[in-house]
Amino acid sequence: MLLPEIDDYPARYQFRFCPLCATSLERRVGHGRMRLVCPKDNWTFFPNPNIAATVVVEYQGGIVLLRRAIPPDKGIWHLPIGHLEFGESPEQAALREASEETGLVIEDPFFLDFEHSPSYGDPAMFYIVFCYRARATGGALRVDHENSDIRVAPPEELPELKWTAQRRALAAWQVWHATYN
Ligand SMILES: [Zn+2]
Numbered sequence: 001m002l003l004p005e006i007d008d009y010p011a012r013y014q015f016r017f018c019p020l021c022a023t024s025l026e027r028r029v030g031h032g033r034m035r036l037v038c039p040k041d042n043w044t045f046f047p048n049p050n051i052a053a054t055v056v057v058e059y060q061g062g063i064v065l066l067r068r069a070i071p072p073d074k075g076i077w078h079l080p081i082g083h084l085e086f087g088e089s090p091e092q093a094a095l096r097e098a099s100e101e102t103g104l105v106i107e108d109p110f111f112l113d114f115e116h117s118p119s120y121g122d123p124a125m126f127y128i129v130f131c132y133r134a135r136a137t138g139g140a141l142r143v144d145h146e147n148s149d150i151r152v153a154p155p156e157e158l159p160e161l162k163w164t165a166q167r168r169a170l171a172a173w174q175v176w177h178a179t180y181n
Contacts, residue, residue: 006034009047010124018043049126050119053094054081054166056112056173057102059136059152063170064102065159067149072121077159079166081129090130098134102150103142108135112172115165131169133176 006027018025018038025036025045036045056079057064065077082097084090091109098106112131119125143150153159155177161167 003033004047004124006036008124010119010122012122012125013045013047015045049116049128051084051090051128051130052081052165053084053090053097053130053132054079054169055094055098055106055109056131056133056169057098057104057106057136058133059102059104059141062152062154063158063173064098064104064136064141065151065153066101066143066147067151068146069143069148070146073162076162078161078163079169081163081166091132094130094132095134099139101144101147102136103139103144104136105138106134107137109133110176112176113168115168117164120163127165129165129169131165131172133169133173 015025015036017023018040020043021038021040023038023040026039027034028037030037030044037043064080066080068074068076068078080098080101082093084093091111094109095106110133112133114131115129117127119127141150158170161170
């Protein structure tokens with residue numbers, strides 16, 4: 001497979017200066033590929049995908065859906081999702097994001113699957129999304145600042161979700177649900 005070269009990196013990865021010493025970065029072959037390297041202290045940029053967690057939240061016999069209030073994809077219905085904080089495990093991030101985005105108390109996480117795909121906001125960026133199932137055991141539904149609406153949809157009436165990671169999560173949840181319930 002052909003991997004992205006430096007010129008193909010997303011805009012946010014087009015670094016020009018060393019983050020440690022502010023020297024102009026140079027292009028050098030290192031570890032088998034052309035990389036951005038600091039000529040002064042050898043700091044080398046190894047670009048990574050963004051890492052996120054999404055959750056199929058079971059609540060009152062249905063699945064919790066949020067309506068997105070910010071770009072990209074403003075207006076779509078989606079599952080709770082968010083980036084991992086540095087040092088946070090995927091499972092911790094899944095529980096935290098689901099709780100922050102829904103107002104509910106979230107428990108019993110179960111890892112379903114993961115997705116690796118380009119970002120909808122920037123196709124030059126890549127995402128790894130960990131997909132979980134969890135159960136809401138308390139709290140009260142409310143919207144956060146990134147969403148305009150929230151609802152609980154019966155499993156047989158779920159809309160087609162736009163993001164591939166969330167379609168993967170729901171498909172895996174349906175298999176899991178049929179197996180363990
Ligand atoms: Zn440097």
